Amino acid sequence: MNRFFRDAIASGVLLSAISAAQATPIYMTADFSGGILTTNGLANSLGLQQTSTCSGCAAGSVSGKVLFDQSLIPGSGTGTVNIALAAVTGASNSTIFDIDFGSRPLGFEFGNGDVLGGPSIQFNNGVFNGFFFVKDFVADGKTYELSMQGANWTMNWLKSNSSSQLVAAGYLNVGNQGLTSQAYFDPSLPATELPNNRIPEPTVLALVMVGMLGIFMTRRHKQTYAAA
Structure with a gap:
């Protein structure tokens, strides 16, 4: 029975560590x-020109x-999924989401007012596919709407309640290379470059090590018992 309980405890600790991870x-x-x-039309007055x-x-x-949150990225075959960005302790609004257009520049970040939808980061079959973000803003006394739908975005001048005029349209670089300079975020530590690896929390690593040690000791005890 003692060996059974040792096996059960070791396995339980390991499973708990995996679940926590x-x-x-x-x-x-x-x-x-x-x-x-x-x-x-008004693009030049907003400091926008064609990239080409x-x-x-x-x-x-x-x-x-x-x-x-990288742990929320869906797997392949899941289609298009929007994941809402959320406040994170120790992170400023501009760290959570910030985008600039043109030379003035037109800047938008997490927590702005007049947001009609989003911001959400979008993935297509587990690969970065842009953002969902809709916001009204005022520049030079005119009201505009920025709409980001995945890899594409548009800016429209809202001339009235029933009419609008396109000011600018463009794209985001998406796919496996769309997100650059990726780094693990811990507000208590400097950012650490993390191009391809996932780093669990230190407590999770400790639980995994304890679970593995428990299994190792159990197997060692069995071998010693058999040799006797």
Whole structure:
């Protein structure tokens, strides 16, 4: 019976450690970028130009950063999934989500007012596919709407309740290379580059080691008993 209880305890500790590892959030920071495909009307007054005609200049740039829970990324074959971004202890709003357009620049971040939807990070079959974010904003006395749907975004001037005019449209770089400079986020420690690895919490690692040690000692005891 003693050996049975030792086996059960060791297995239980190991299973608990594995469950904890699966449930523990793995917060990551990352950069993303994009471009401006189309400009019209008021785009120039907002500091926006087409990326193709303004290569390397601020007016043709789109860039941002995001903080997300890597443990929530869905697997392949799951289709398109939006995961709402949320406040994280120790992280500023601009760390959680921040995006800038053009040379003025037009900047939007987590926690802004007049957000009609999002921000959510989007994955398609487990791969980064952009964001879902809809927000009204005012510039130079005019009201605009920024709409981000996955890899595509548009800015429209809301001329009235029933009419609008396209100001600019563009894209985000998505796919396996869409999120760059990925780093593990711990507010108590400097960011550590983490290109491809997942780092569990130290307590989870300790539980795994205890579970493995328990199994090792049980097997050693069985071998000693058999030799006797």
